Amino acid sequence: MRSPQEALKLARKAAGNLDVRIGGGPSTIRQFLAEDLVDFMHIVIVPIVLCRGESLWEGLESLEERFAIDSVSSPSGVIHMTFTRHR
Secondary structure, three states: OOOHHHHHHHHHHHHOOOOOOOOOOHHHHHHHHHOOOOOEEEEEEOOOOOOOOOOOOOOOOOHHHHEEEEEEEOOOOOEEEEEEEOO
């Protein structure tokens, strides 16, 4: 298994001048955030209560210090959140 840094290095090499996007579940995203490897993030929150699953936010309580956070709600209740790294 590769570390987030190794995976990002390989992805950047393969992407050339294009953006690199991370896909995965909460555990994968948390690893990249914990290593401070994310510049922009778009999260879509769908209001479904299932009482199970893995929290994306666990252990990431200080994101607002590293990112400008915007959110937009839609009439359906879906919330789009964008996190843009402070420069």
